[in-house]
Amino acid sequence: MTEQTTRVPVAVVGVGRMGQHHARTYSGMEGAQLVGVVDGDADKAASTAEAYGTAAFGSTDELLAAHPGVKAVSVAVPTAYHRAVAEPLMERGVSCLIEKPIAETVADAKAMSAVAAKSSAVLQVGHTERFNPAVRAVSGMDITPRFIEIDRVSPMTFRSLDVGVVKDMMIHDLDIVLMLVRSEIVDVQATGIAILSEYEDICNCRLTFASGCIANLTASRVALKTERRLRLFSESAYVTLDYQRKSGVVLRRSDNEDAFQDLREKIRAKADLSSIAYSDYVQLEKLNMDLPKGQDDPLTAQLTSFLDAVRTGESPVVSAEDGYAAVDAAERVIGAMAQHRWQGRSAEGILGAE
Numbered sequence: 001m002t003e004q005t006t007r008v009p010v011a012v013v014g015v016g017r018m019g020q021h022h023a024r025t026y027s028g029m030e031g032a033q034l035v036g037v038v039d040g041d042a043d044k045a046a047s048t049a050e051a052y053g054t055a056a057f058g059s060t061d062e063l064l065a066a067h068p069g070v071k072a073v074s075v076a077v078p079t080a081y082h083r084a085v086a087e088p089l090m091e092r093g094v095s096c097l098i099e100k101p102i103a104e105t106v107a108d109a110k111a112m113s114a115v116a117a118k119s120s121a122v123l124q125v126g127h128t129e130r131f132n133p134a135v136r137a138v139s140g141m142d143i144t145p146r147f148i149e150i151d152r153v154s155p156m157t158f159r160s161l162d163v164g165v166v167k168d169m170m171i172h173d174l175d176i177v178l179m180l181v182r183s184e185i186v187d188v189q190a191t192g193i194a195i196l197s198e199y200e201d202i203c204n205c206r207l208t209f210a211s212g213c214i215a216n217l218t219a220s221r222v223a224l225k226t227e228r229r230l231r232l233f234s235e236s237a238y239v240t241l242d243y244q245r246k247s248g249v250v251l252r253r254s255d256n257e258d259a260f261q262d263l264r265e266k267i268r269a270k271a272d273l274s275s276i277a278y279s280d281y282v283q284l285e286k287l288n289m290d291l292p293k294g295q296d297d298p299l300t301a302q303l304t305s306f307l308d309a310v311r312t313g314e315s316p317v318v319s320a321e322d323g324y325a326a327v328d329a330a331e332r333v334i335g336a337m338a339q340h341r342w343q344g345r346s347a348e349g350i351l352g353a354e
Helices: 017-027 042-051 060-066 079-091 106-119 133-139 165-181 253-268 298-312 320-339
Strands: 008-013 032-038 072-075 095-099 123-126 145-153 185-193 202-209 214-220 227-234 237-242 247-252
Touching (some): 008 298, 165 202
Parallel strands (some): 008 032
């Protein structure tokens, strides 16, 4: 086959911050042919189209009229419009990668999933952190999590203010935790506060799973610094990841059993260990994150995976089911926040709820 016949005709609907990144990435991918961008803001659509050598359209109807053979679309409009934009596309057999969260509610997410299944269109959810080299490294390890701690904090960017920090930022980590633990959530405790926006800008939650695993997640979009870290404890290993720097280390029990036994004996003998640096005493292993060029960029890896699923018809890495499981978890966290009490009163007023 020629390159032209193997390239998938793609488009981007919504060219705000994330849509701009999708258009840029598609325009540089060998396996994609960016045939257009769609946005209700004509100036924004035109400037994006000019930047990436494609055509601008004011609606998906205009796009499909000009390019009826388009096979795949990234939907990067505000969450409230995901279903209205994606369903008509999928009904016509156009596969969709929908930015996270997949929908405002689980019901909407399941409805979109049903449309995709009926039309055989691929529906993938844009949980880009799944493709972070650090996350991919730990997801490939044979470990059973017992405790997970994740911090995702950053200064206010003044975007995505139509939702709170749970659906804006924490949902990335809810998806990752669900992927790693693979167990049902049996209890949710949470607290959050609205600082600048109408919704919560800071949230901390504690999830308890049927397996016994506990996950403690913190998200803030009003912090003074940016930090994205995961720490995972299991019976066989301790793992720490820095999402931002795409780095991580693992301390394996099997590699350190002799050192641990030596320390236990010294502790029982009441030896003076104040001069010992614990980090120097144990053996740490850097996680292997070497990936082919392009695959080390999470968005490129995500879009490549999406187009592979479009070509083959196989299930995407992040399915619609994964998407609405994350939304369900987010809704439970938000509900738990509203139930949390300070000084005998509900948190609803503090969270900006009516």
